Amino acid sequence: MFSKIRLYNxxxxxxxxxxxxxxxLIYWENxxxxxxxxxxxxxxxxxxxxxxxxxxxxxxxxxxxxxLSGILENDVLDKxxxxxxxxxxxxxxxxxxxxxxxxxxxxxxxxxxxxxxxPQDINIMYLGPSxxxxxxxxxxxxxxxxxxxxxxxxxxxxKNRNKLLKDISSNKATISDLxxxxxxxxxxxxxxxxxxxxxxxxxxxxxxxxSSILENKYQIEFIYETxxxxxxxxxxxxxxxxxxxxxxxMLGHTFIWPHLDDFYFKVQTLDSxxxxxxxLSRWExxxxxxxxxxxxxxxxxxxxxxxxxxLLDDVFSELDDKHIxxxxxxxxxYQTFITTQNIPNFTLNxxxxxxxxxx
Numbered sequence: 001m002f003s004k005i006r007l008y009n010x011x012x013x014x015x016x017x018x019x020x021x022x023x024x025l026i027y028w029e030n031x032x033x034x035x036x037x038x039x040x041x042x043x044x045x046x047x048x049x050x051x052x053x054x055x056x057x058x059x060x061x062x063x064x065x066x067x068l069s070g071i072l073e074n075d076v077l078d079k080x081x082x083x084x085x086x087x088x089x090x091x092x093x094x095x096x097x098x099x100x101x102x103x104x105x106x107x108x109x110x111x112x113x114x115x116x117x118x119p120q121d122i123n124i125m126y127l128g129p130s131x132x133x134x135x136x137x138x139x140x141x142x143x144x145x146x147x148x149x150x151x152x153x154x155x156x157x158x159k160n161r162n163k164l165l166k167d168i169s170s171n172k173a174t175i176s177d178l179x180x181x182x183x184x185x186x187x188x189x190x191x192x193x194x195x196x197x198x199x200x201x202x203x204x205x206x207x208x209x210x211s212s213i214l215e216n217k218y219q220i221e222f223i224y225e226t227x228x229x230x231x232x233x234x235x236x237x238x239x240x241x242x243x244x245x246x247x248x249x250m251l252g253h254t255f256i257w258p259h260l261d262d263f264y265f266k267v268q269t270l271d272s273x274x275x276x277x278x279x280l281s282r283w284e285x286x287x288x289x290x291x292x293x294x295x296x297x298x299x300x301x302x303x304x305x306x307x308x309x310x311l312l313d314d315v316f317s318e319l320d321d322k323h324i325x326x327x328x329x330x331x332x333x334y335q336t337f338i339t340t341q342n343i344p345n346f347t348l349n350x351x352x353x354x355x356x357x358x359x
Contacts, residue, residue: 001335002112002309003073005044009066011036011058021354024337028358034339038116038311041337044068044083045114045309046142047094047103051134059087074111081110104145113142114309115297122289122315125277129262136263139296140195143303147195154188158254161185166252175245182241185254190234192258200224200263202299203292210291213326214284219268220276226261283319290315294330310336 006017012033026034039058042050049055059066064087072079082095094106101109124131140147161181167173200222207222214220229236240256241248248254265276265288276285297308310331316324316338328350343355 001073002041002045003071005037005041005068005070007037007040007066007068009060009063010040010068011060013037013040014060018356019354020335020337022335023331023350023353024335024356025343025353026337026339026356026358027341027343029341032358034358035313038313038337038339040068041070041309042114042116042311044070044081045110045112047083047092047106048141050116051118051120055085055092056087056090059085064088072110072112079110081106107145110306112307112309113300113304114311115142115293115300117290117293117310117312117315119314119317121293122286124289125264125285130259132263133259133261136196136199139199139299143199143300144195150188150191150195154192154258157181157184157188158257158259161254162252165249165254168249169252175249178245182238185241185257186234186237189228189237189258193228193230193233196258197230199296199299202302203295206295206298210288210295213287213291213323214280218280220288221266221268222263223266224261224263226258227256228261283323286315286319287323290327297334308334310334312336312338314339314341316340 001022002020004017004019006015007013008015013036018037026037028034039050039053043055043058049058065085067082067084069080069082072081080097082093084093084095085091094101094103096106096109107113120127120131121135124135137147137151141151161178161184164173164177164181168175168177203222204224207220211218211220227240237256241254244255265285267274267276267279276288280288297310300308312331316327317340319327
């Protein structure tokens with residue numbers, strides 16, 4: 001269990017410490033730093049920032065460094081873990097029991113990982129498709145840390161191909177120069193998809209369990225949208241690039257790639273079919289996304305030996321007590337951290353429920 005954390009010069013917190021239990025409710029008004037505590041836990045345990053945050057932005061205003069430390073309790077030996085960041089040197093240090101580790105070895109030596117439930121996560125059906133793709137990529141990064149290298153390499157190849165397209169358009173390069181980058185793009189895209197599709201296939205297989213959160217009123221299907229023939233990825237992308245080469249040159253962009261894909265929930269009633277965001281209520285869509293996050297947990301548990309910590313940031317707004325209780329039932333076997341403005345009534349009689357007031 002993650003039993004203690006200290007934040008020093010982290011965002012709005014000067015120097016503050018907390019002891020934790022199995023279920024932890026962090027509450028007070030907006031702007032008090034509740035989410036910052038969850039971000040600190042996520043960063044300390046996963047050795048990476050949540051979302052697209054730059055680590056430099058996490059240093060308290062007017063300061064040059066921050067420090068996070070915590071205690072992981074287990075049956076054999078407690079581990080004191082620490083992460084420090086120096087803004088001037090742009091250097092991060094990771095330590096376990098005062099010994100420094102590289103990021104891969106630091107993560108391999110921890111028995112837990114943290115999963116973040118943000119308000120943005122459970123509203124992604126209403127927001128841009130890039131956020132839905134980020135959700136898929138987050139799963140890959142948690143499951144397979146080296147996926148970050150694949151993603152970085154993919155972005156570099158895509159950037160170089162798009163630059164070359166613009167150079168060809170302005171007569172600074174020839175069409176034949178595209179051959180190398182087209183081949184590289186096809187190879188890295190195939191590798192990219194090989195990871196993403198494992199989670200996609202898992203969700204499709206187990207999506208029926210989501211219907212229960214909506215009292216089985218609808219038939220729910222998970223739809224993944226792509227231009228790529230997923231049964232023959234490399235050849236499909238290669239054929240598309242070849243057929244659309246002149247258009248790509250004219251526009252200076254590549255228009256087939258993992259980062260143009262999208263997904264949605266298809267809702268089927270007795271007499272009609274709809275996209276969830278166009279048909280279901282806001283709380284129903286929110287419940288669907290929360291259940292998708294729990295499928296993400298189940299996917300990670302099937303391939304991991306690590307324990308998971310759940311970080312739930314203001315996700316219970318717009319949900320009634322019945323659906324909140326269903327969510328908490330799913331959280332029972334995990335150490336959980338919840339932020340909220342007020343103490344909900346349903347928490348009053350829950351055992352091992354620690355309330356942390358930031359006032």
